[in-house]
Amino acid sequence: MVDPVVGAWVLEFLLRRPDVGDALAGELLLALPLPSPLPPRLSATLLLRRLAADLSRRSVSPRTLHSLHLLYLLQSSPSLAPAFTAVAVECTVSPLRLRPFSSSSGPDADADADAEFFDAVNRIWNCQVAELERSEAAGLVSCALREARKEMEAAVVDPALRTELAQRETKEAALVAVQVCLEEMEKEMGPTFLEAAADAIVRCDCETHRSLVVLSDKLRSFRSIRLEPVERGLEIGHPPSKIDRARSTVEDGKGIKLNDRNIEKGQMGTDQEQGYSVDKNTMSCELQEEFDHKSCDNNYSDTPQSGQMDPVPPDPKDLGKKHHDIPTDTFLHPDEKHIRCSNLDANTATNLDATTMQKPSLMNRNATAHTLEWDSIPTHYGKSPNMEKEMDYVSSMNSKSSSSLCETKEYVLRRRKRKWNSLEEETLRKAVARYGAGNWKLIKRCHPEIFERRTEVDLKDKDMLDDGVYTGNRKVV
DNA sequence: GTAGGGTTACCC
DNA sequence: GGGTAACCCTAC
Incomplete structure (x- = not known):
């Protein structure tokens, strides 16, 4: 059994090799035992690979933006802010390029593109960037970003500006900025741990030897804190090894996709009904779910390609938090995350009282x-x-x-029954006027503090009530 | 995720 | 007890 710390060293080394493709990288990530959360250095390496994959496909997406944000939290670099701005602009403007050039396509296509643009402005600039300014990642907020924000907001009410933005080469600018950022950050990271160790051994550099020993001890003490309970849990239930699971996944023909979406609702429901739970100290399944749960899930639904590492874009609320410790599962496909969680669940469940199981x-x-x-x-x-x-x-x-x-x-x-206060009512009225009735999820997400205690259904109910669609439980015809 | 309709709690 | 706001369930 490979030591998880050693697994992290090996993976870091392999991920930096240009001849290791995304598919193989994905398999390695799944197969190698790794500490959880991942060491920051390995997380950064994974994110850099993700950016490199985006570049190779000439793809600039909200995930690219999220990768840059996570990278900033892990390892701030001067090249990150320009890249972040350029990618944010491209993510906002790209829907406008979908507008038809000929008028024969009708006004509907225009309206759809505009609606996507409005949503992007709200999501990226009104939510994410606004939150960034108040967060620890405020260093990403440059003058250029502020200027861009003003321009995007101006374009919301100015059709001519939207047309002008649609013709701008924002994608090329974003790709160049990400390329520059990638090169600079790879340079800043220097050689991998294994390369440094190999150099030290070759040169018999006593000082580096000492630092290697210190680092190794630190990593081991880290492991003893975070992983021992997990290892104990694995011994109890004898689940299939990660390598076995990886192999079976490949044999199933599913391939290995590395992205990060929410655990399937149904899958989690099954576990809950069975009374399974995961000790917070043993594994970050619950933390991961919280992490996922807080993620903006709309607008990030583009299907990831096999072998890509796809951290999920963050909820604006989360942008202010440091994610130095990125859970291993951040880079996993939901199917694989479920496998990991359910295996641990099953292990933990062996200790549960039978009455709990039957609940x-x-x-x-x-x-x-x-x-x-x-x-x-x-x-x-x-x-x-x-x-x-x-x-x-x-x-x-x-x-x-x-x-x-x-x-x-x-x-x-x-x-508990709670009456709607005037702030909630007024906010809902304005939000419905702005986003339209029916976009309850979006409305709740844009006013998380005000609607903290309301569900999307509550918003719908309240709106219908105020509109006189129904009175109480009696629908008005 | 949302819509439609049912259920419950609260107030008069 | 009735009206209604708030909450809940479920089909799509």
């Missing part, structure tokens, strides 16, 4: 059930893996205490 799904409706309210709202009904931990029961029944009610399984949990 019925909270989503099962019982017509005779009484209702309890709880304070903490899951973002999606029944989806929170920590639902039981988060529950704050508020009994609405005077005859029974909360504790006695909790002991039965016949009670449906219900959120």
